[in-house]
Amino acid sequence: MSEKKQNVMPIPTKEKFSLSKVKLLKDGGLDVHYEVTEVVGNESYTNKYHVLSAKDIHPDLRSLFNDLRPVMGRIFNITSFKTMIATPEFKATKKQTEIAESFAEKCLNNIEVRGVSLSGQDDNVGVVLTGLFTVSNNQKTVINTPRLKYNTETFGFEEELENIVCGIENEVYAFLFEGKKAQLELFGADGEANDLVYVNDAEGGNDDGLFPEVDDPANEND
Numbered sequence: 001m002s003e004k005k006q007n008v009m010p011i012p013t014k015e016k017f018s019l020s021k022v023k024l025l026k027d028g029g030l031d032v033h034y035e036v037t038e039v040v041g042n043e044s045y046t047n048k049y050h051v052l053s054a055k056d057i058h059p060d061l062r063s064l065f066n067d068l069r070p071v072m073g074r075i076f077n078i079t080s081f082k083t084m085i086a087t088p089e090f091k092a093t094k095k096q097t098e099i100a101e102s103f104a105e106k107c108l109n110n111i112e113v114r115g116v117s118l119s120g121q122d123d124n125v126g127v128v129l130t131g132l133f134t135v136s137n138n139q140k141t142v143i144n145t146p147r148l149k150y151n152t153e154t155f156g157f158e159e160e161l162e163n164i165v166c167g168i169e170n171e172v173y174a175f176l177f178e179g180k181k182a183q184l185e186l187f188g189a190d191g192e193a194n195d196l197v198y199v200n201d202a203e204g205g206n207d208d209g210l211f212p213e214v215d216d217p218a219n220e221n222d
Contacts, residue, residue, distance in 0.1 A: 011177045012036040019169040020048070023115030023130070024065065028056040028182075032172055050199040053175070056182035061171040067164050068113040068129055074155055075145050076133075078111070079104045110134040111143075116165055123151050127165055 021033040032051045037044060073079040085092045085100045092100070113131040120126050126149040132140045148154075150162040174180035176196060 014170075014173055017169075017173050019116075019118055019172055021115065021117045022168065022172050024057070024062075025052075025054070027054075029054040030057060030172065030175060032176065034172075034176075050201050051176060052197045052199060053195055055175075055195050057175060058171065058180045058182055060180075061168065061175060064164055064168045064171060065113045068116075068131075068161075069108045069111045071148075071155075071157055071161055071164075072111045072113060072129060072131055072133075072143065072145065073104070073108050074157065075148075076143060078107050078133075116168060118165070119147070120149075125150050127161065 016037050018035045018037065019032070020035055021031075023031045025031055030051075030053050032053075034049055034051070036047050036049065038047065039045075070079070082100055082104055084090060085097060111131055111133055113129055115130045117128045117130070118125065119128075126147040128147050129145045131143055133143045134140050148158065148161060150158050152158065171180070
């Protein structure tokens with residue numbers, strides 16, 4: 001794997017930065033794929049980068065990943081019983097509704113969203129979420145959503161999903177280039193973040209999927 005340190009790479013402006021994939025690493029840190037659009041004369045160029053950082057993420061970014069758990073719950077019908085209880089025909093009492101809400105929250109706590117993959121442009125922008133679901137015997141299994149398009153209202157949470165993912169993109173930029181991590185740290189003397197490793201996938205990079213380290217859920221119990 002060919003790697004080069006962040007201090008030889010320019011920091012893009014937020015307007016030129018576009019997130020492609022981000023995943024939370026098992027032991028902390030991020031694995032990020034992003035693009036930077038540059039205009040030279042009348043030509044527009046898009047450069048792709050793959051970055052690794054072992055630094056633990058800021059709580060704001062972790063909170064946004066947690067906000068995606070209800071999306072996973074809806075897609076995989078883990079919390080679909082709430083819809084049934086909310087129907088007038090069910091005639092749920094206040095106590096029953098409270099019990100259902102509490103149980104739904106416990107179900108959502110078994111979901112860990114690990115990553116986001118973006119694709120498409122303009123009206124075709126969509127996102128795939130990947131995570132882990134802990135089943136009753138405490139084993140974990142990988143779950144992947146279908147591609148969810150922002151402009152197609154299928155589940156009813158598409159606008160909320162777009163807002164959360166937009167927030168994740170902003171937080172990832174802050175993590176990579178503004179030092180916003182679990183513990184804020186100083187930049188290097190050249191004004192650039194100094195803990196990033198750029199991976200050259202074209203020269204033998206080991207990018208065998210969005211979440212290669214969670215393909216074997218048993219490893220998560222180590």
